[in-house]
Amino acid sequence: MTHSIEPTTYGAQPRSSSRPEAHRKAGENTSNTSTLKESKTMSESTIDALTLAQFTGTENYYNLGILLRDALATDGVHYLMQNGLAWLVTDALAVIVLRAEHDGFFMVEFTPRDDGSGELVIGAGNGPVIHRQVYTSHSYPLSKPLRMFAEYGEVVKPRWILLLASEH
Incomplete structure (x- = not known):
């Protein structure tokens, strides 16, 4: 399952490693091995606590496609999405962006x-x-809770920004 995640830098120089494989132009030099993104499914997660703890800020914001056009994800949330938790991010943001009063x-x-x-x-x-939602099964591999914040702010235009608690 692929999700439309598009990096935006809004004036900053993008890092070459932050460009998702799915956005490479035809004819660019790529290897024949499957990408990390392609090897993940909704039931597999490779998230580990040490990597998750390294996200203490963000250098990039990621557009989340047309349905969540009023929301951005930070580097840490992008890591979650690329490693099997896109379902959690989209479920949470779908509730948040539809809230008229906040x-x-x-x-x-x-x-x-x-x-x-x-x-x-x-x-x-x-x-x-x-909002409270119960999942009968999930792919989150850690035993401790995952905490994120959604803040309404302005990055080019007013919209929701979803970030890990450690990125706040």
Whole structure:
């Protein structure tokens, strides 16, 4: 399953390694081996805690396609999407971008359970829970919860930016 993830730099020089394989032009020099993105499926995840902890800011923002055109992902969220958790990001953002009333901040937390199920909770920080979704199974490989924030900000135009808690 591929997802439309398009890097944007908004004035910064893009890193050559940040350009997804799916966006290479025909005729560019590429190897015949499958890319990391192509080798991942929705049920496989290669996320590890050490790599996840390295995301403490972002250099790039990623457009998330036409359906989520009012949202951007940071480098850390892009890492999640490229490594098997695109379903979690799109589920969370679908709820967030459709909220007509908001104060510009949401906390998104996915908590895995011992029985292989998991729960996605979206709330207004210390405020009430606005959305709760239970998954009977998931591909998140870590035992500790995954926390992200969605902030309404302006990067070229006003829109939602989804970032890892460590990137805040």
